[in-house]
Amino acid sequence: MDLRPLGRSALQISPIAFGTNIFGWTVDEATSHSLLDAWVDAGMNFIDTADMYSTWVPGHVGGESENVIGRWFAKGGRRDKVVLATKVGKPMGDGKVGLKPRYIREAVEASLKRLQTDRIDLYQSHDDDQDVPLADVMGAFDDLVKAGKVRAVGASNFKAARFAEALDTSEKLGITRYESLQPLYNLHDRAAYEDDLQAVCVARGVGVINFWSLGAGFLTGKYRTAADAGKSPRGAGVMQKYLDARGLKILAALDAVSARVGATQGQVALAWQIAQPGIAAPIASATSIGQLNELVAAATLKLDDASLRELTTASAY
Numbered sequence: 001m002d003l004r005p006l007g008r009s010a011l012q013i014s015p016i017a018f019g020t021n022i023f024g025w026t027v028d029e030a031t032s033h034s035l036l037d038a039w040v041d042a043g044m045n046f047i048d049t050a051d052m053y054s055t056w057v058p059g060h061v062g063g064e065s066e067n068v069i070g071r072w073f074a075k076g077g078r079r080d081k082v083v084l085a086t087k088v089g090k091p092m093g094d095g096k097v098g099l100k101p102r103y104i105r106e107a108v109e110a111s112l113k114r115l116q117t118d119r120i121d122l123y124q125s126h127d128d129d130q131d132v133p134l135a136d137v138m139g140a141f142d143d144l145v146k147a148g149k150v151r152a153v154g155a156s157n158f159k160a161a162r163f164a165e166a167l168d169t170s171e172k173l174g175i176t177r178y179e180s181l182q183p184l185y186n187l188h189d190r191a192a193y194e195d196d197l198q199a200v201c202v203a204r205g206v207g208v209i210n211f212w213s214l215g216a217g218f219l220t221g222k223y224r225t226a227a228d229a230g231k232s233p234r235g236a237g238v239m240q241k242y243l244d245a246r247g248l249k250i251l252a253a254l255d256a257v258s259a260r261v262g263a264t265q266g267q268v269a270l271a272w273q274i275a276q277p278g279i280a281a282p283i284a285s286a287t288s289i290g291q292l293n294e295l296v297a298a299a300t301l302k303l304d305d306a307s308l309r310e311l312t313t314a315s316a317y
Contacts, residue, residue, distance in 0.1 A: 001043030001299065006083075006207040006280050007179030009152035011121055013083050014044040015274050015299040017209055018292075019285040024064030025054040027287050033072045038289055040081045042296040048209065048283050050087035050126055051111050062092045063114045070116035085122035085209070086111050087156060089129060099129035101140035108144055122180060124154040128162050134169040142175035154180030154209070160196035167204050178206065180280065185210035187219055187250050187269055187315040188242050198278050207280030213273055214284055218242040220266035221251060246315070253314035257307045267298035272311045275303060 003012040018039050023032040036047070053065035066086060073079045088107040091097040096107070111120065123144065129137065144150040155163060155178045163181060170177035181201055185193040189212065201208050214220055216238045222231060223238050232238075254265040261268065273282045286292035303311075 001045075001296075003045070004280060006122070006152065006209075007154075008205050009122075009179040009207075011083055011152055011179075013046040013207075013281050015281055016044065016270065016295055017046040017048045017085070017281045017283045018044065018295070019211070019283040020047055020049045020065045020069065021053040022065075022285050022287060023049070023053070023068040025057055025060070029068050029071070031287070032068045033076075034289065035286060035292055036069070036072050037076070037078075038292050039296075040078055042293070044296060044299065045081060046083045046085070046281055048085040050090065050124075051107060051114075052087075052090040052092055052126070055090075055092065063110070066111055066114035070114050074116045079117055083121045084115065084117065085124060085154070086115070086120055087124040087126035089126035099125055099127075099132050099137045099140075101132075101136050101143075104137070104140040104144070108149055112149065119149055119151060121151045122154050123150040123152075124156055124180070124182065125158075125178075126156050128155070128158045130162070134166050135173060138166065138170050138173070138175055138177070142170075145176045152176075152179045154178055154182065154207075156182035156211075158183075158197075160200050163197065164200050164204075167200075167206070180207045180209050182209050182211055182283070184212050185273065185279075185282075186213050186215045187254075187272060187311060188215050188247060190315060191317065193278075198276075201278040206278070208278045209281050209283055210273065210279060211283045213270060213282035214266055215242055215269075218247065219250070219254065219269035220264065221254060224251065246317070249314045250311075253311050257303070257310060261301070261303065261307065263297070263301055264294055267294055267301050268303065268307075268311070270295070270298040271301040271303050272308060274299070275308055 006013050049065045052062045055062040141153040183193045258265045258268045
């Protein structure tokens with residue numbers, strides 16, 4: 001698998017990141033470990049988690065995904081095969097939230113313990129915390145990099161102006177900067193990234209790790225009519241968000257391109273994203289080895305210019 005640089009960091013990542021918010025939630029531990037083994041065996045190396053996965057599940061307290069990954073590291077000895085990304089900042093209960101330097105220092109130790117590792121390759125701000133000066137936030141991250149606990153830092157859910165300000169702050173102070181950004185981006189959700197974040201990321205050499213890359217399954221062609229809403233617990237929400245006139249145009253284009261290139265709709269949707277300026281690795285999940293193999297194949301799928309234009313035109317607002 002050809003690896004690619006993440007921003008200006010020393011990290012070399014696979015063209016797709018394995019999203020692990022499902023670990024310890026909809027995917028049990030044994031299956032999670034099998035998926036991670038298959039991911040590495042296929043030549044992929046990038047996995048993304050967060051400390052708060054999966055606090056939204058009744059009875060969960062956060063750290064479930066990190067714990068599953070940590071036990072996989074402990075039993076398999078494959079830590080050096082992985083570029084590990086996790087996040088800090090979203091609520092963990094008991095007032096544990098945000099990006100105050102003291103909390104960042106506390107949270108990184110908790111993540112390292114759960115993950116059973118001595119370093120995090122990419123440590124990310126899960127949200128922008130406008131109550132804390134950016135100089136303090138980036139200073140705290142810089143301390144972690146200098147201590148060897150973190151190799152690079154990234155951000156998620158930032159607006160373009162604030163993200164540019166964060167980059168400027170690091171440059172001015174001569175300290176660690178954000179090397180990656182996680183925005184919402186896929187064929188249907190294009191505006192959040194393309195309107196202003198893309199220009200900042202491309203100009204500043206920031207690697208983009210976009211989430212919801214398959215539109216909660218919509219871009220796989222799974223949801224096409226009202227009758228499909230029952231295919232999953234989130235089906236009704238997916239239909240409401242994506243199944244409109246523009247969504248149908250996107251599906252038609254995906255059908256046409258996938259038939260022409262001999263790939264699935266989901267693979268084509270991911271290949272289109274990988275080809276877009278600034279994109280380093282879309283984040284996607286798999287709950288079975290079959291689904292994982294589709295992701296691996298998507299990482300090497302190269303679409304011709306005509307196919308890229310067809311998808312871009314069909315998904316235009």
